[in-house]
Amino acid sequence: MAVGLGSIAEIINTQLANNQVAGMGSLVTITERLVERLNEQKSDQAVDFDSNADYRRARRRSFRLQAFKDKISDNVSAATKAKNAASFIEVDLDTMKSNLEALLGSTSDDDRATAASEFDDLYNNINSRASGANQIVNYQNVNLIGNTTGPDWDTKTLYTPTNKNGGFTTLEGAYLGTEHEIVDADGYAWRYEKGNNIYKQYSNDGTNVATGLEYTATDMAVQSMDHSDDSVTLSNGTDTITGTLNRGGLGVLNSEYYSSFADDTAVQEAIDDIDAAIIYFDTNSTRLTANTSLLLGNVNMIEEEIANLEEEVADLVTEEIQANAAINRAANLKFNLAINNINMVSQNNMGLIQNMLELASPQDKAQGLFGIFGY
Secondary structure, three states, rough: OOOOOOHHHHHHHHHHHHHHHHHHOOOOOHHHHHHHHHHHHHHHHOHHHOHHHHHHHHHHHHHHHHHHHHHHHHHHHHHHHHHHHHHHHHHHHHHHHHHHHHHHOOHHHHHHHHHHHHHHHHHHHHHHHOOOEEEEOEEEEEOOOOOOOOOOOOOOOOEEEEOOOOOOEEEEEOOOOEEEEEOOOOOOOOEEEEOOOOOEEOOOOOOEEEEEEEOOOOOOOOEEEEEOEEEEEEOOOOEEEEEEEEEOOOOOOOOOHHHHHHHHHHHHHHHHHHHHHHHHHHHHHHHHHHHHHHHHHHHHHHHHHHHHHHHHHHHHHHHHHHHHHHHHHHHHHHHHHHHHHHHHHHHHHHHHHHHHHHHOOOOOOOHHHHHOOOO
């Protein structure tokens, strides 16, 4: 059976369409493989810091130093708190003395009462600063300058490393508060508890065991005080405590024990106690401050070295990222060139297919004589 030109055109169109789809499918497959290859190259070029010896060395050194710094951080805090509190206590002592020296010779009862009130405020400040310099170290409450009781008024001592090479220093505590107790004739110690406003009796053997005997501190006042031997008697009108003062730390008393500065003799007694307290303070705080400064100096050096190492690490990271980015940019460039080539091939194929389709399509009949004959 004869086949017409229209049928031939349809067959060609169908075949070319199939070829076009197949050709485009091949181009898509090629493109997919290129994308896979690009991703593989990028994955292979991921930033690998572990392969950089300088990076590993800097990070290990930084981690070790940071671990050592964390290990001694509580010791540093305990020393710093004591050192800072001591600096305020020193100022309070100097202020006490200056105020009392200015009071000598005063004939004003109001001035003496004001001086006694200001003195007691400074006295309380000193004890608050000393008792507040607490820090938990190895699950223990450590205070190098306070938070202690009689009979010996001992404070904590810290033995702390100062560097990773085995250096150690001793932070020997010293009580820089100025509380006291009264030891009665039976050897028991009477201590004032501000929170409960009572005088409470304790065994004076270092066990700090309360005997159960206590007196209210309301209206409890100094009845007599002999500064030559520190014998004292307190009474609230009902209960009486008689004994000898056991002074702790700085050894300064509140104004009541100096007759509230009623005369210059009482003022001078307080000044004498402050002078002795300043000597005691200088002797003990100087040693503490020096050892604390040594520890802090080493910690500052460690922090500086850590900062330098972290800066070195940051520079190495930047270099690795920049190098990796350059490699990825090169891979991307190759990929883009390949895609452009595919696009050009695709466009050429599309033109070829279009030309073949136009040649295979039925043509309009020619004009004139040729048209009559079917051409």
